[in-house]
Amino acid sequence: MGDEDKAVKTTKGKAPTKRKGGHTASKYQKKSNTQSVTQEAAMKYQLYIEESPGLSTQSFKVSRAGQEKEYTIQTGYGYLIPSFQKAGNMLQVAKVVEKGLSSEEITPILDYLGFKVSDIAKAAAVSASTVSRWNPKTSIGVPGSNQFFRIDQVIRKGVDLFGSLENLKGWLQSPNLALGNAVPAQLLTSGIGVELVDEALDALHFGNVL
Numbered sequence: 001m002g003d004e005d006k007a008v009k010t011t012k013g014k015a016p017t018k019r020k021g022g023h024t025a026s027k028y029q030k031k032s033n034t035q036s037v038t039q040e041a042a043m044k045y046q047l048y049i050e051e052s053p054g055l056s057t058q059s060f061k062v063s064r065a066g067q068e069k070e071y072t073i074q075t076g077y078g079y080l081i082p083s084f085q086k087a088g089n090m091l092q093v094a095k096v097v098e099k100g101l102s103s104e105e106i107t108p109i110l111d112y113l114g115f116k117v118s119d120i121a122k123a124a125a126v127s128a129s130t131v132s133r134w135n136p137k138t139s140i141g142v143p144g145s146n147q148f149f150r151i152d153q154v155i156r157k158g159v160d161l162f163g164s165l166e167n168l169k170g171w172l173q174s175p176n177l178a179l180g181n182a183v184p185a186q187l188l189t190s191g192i193g194v195e196l197v198d199e200a201l202d203a204l205h206f207g208n209v210l
Helices: 044-051 090-099 103-113 117-124 128-132 142-162 165-172 191-205
Strands: 006-014 056-064 067-074
Touching (some): 090 142, 103 142, 117 128, 142 191
Antiparallel strands (some): 006 056, 056 067
């Protein structure tokens, strides 16, 4: 909304979710590099997708030239992690990160991106053996929570750009010439990789082909 618009009324609601219930949760088992957090945590992904009421939004009306128009904008942060969706500002995000996300909270991202144990370990800055010992309530630590916040922010930006999780997934899983022919999803496990993918989405938003 531009500076010239004058907000006259504010209400809070829920935006229709863009998620689709068709995603099926992977069954994580103890198998070398294909093991993820836990089967119990993984099975919660589909339930989350089906029951999530959507991202929080804020609706408001503006008056201009004697006419009123209602606008709806998304509030909160991230896309698939509820703790970030509930945050009203970056201070609250910081508190979530400092507390540490539980492993079950990142399960939707793991399933969506198809992360293996080695990917999770790299993103969380821990060893693969540590990941194998996680249970649904295990804190993934501050470095991992920060990295998954950044990943969730990229997902949110991508959904805004592509219109749905499915459309974004096609782009994330395809080799990208501007990224050195790397697959964007595979770059998200590192700090610099997240930045590169984020910049690629920005370039698409401004009309560059990436």
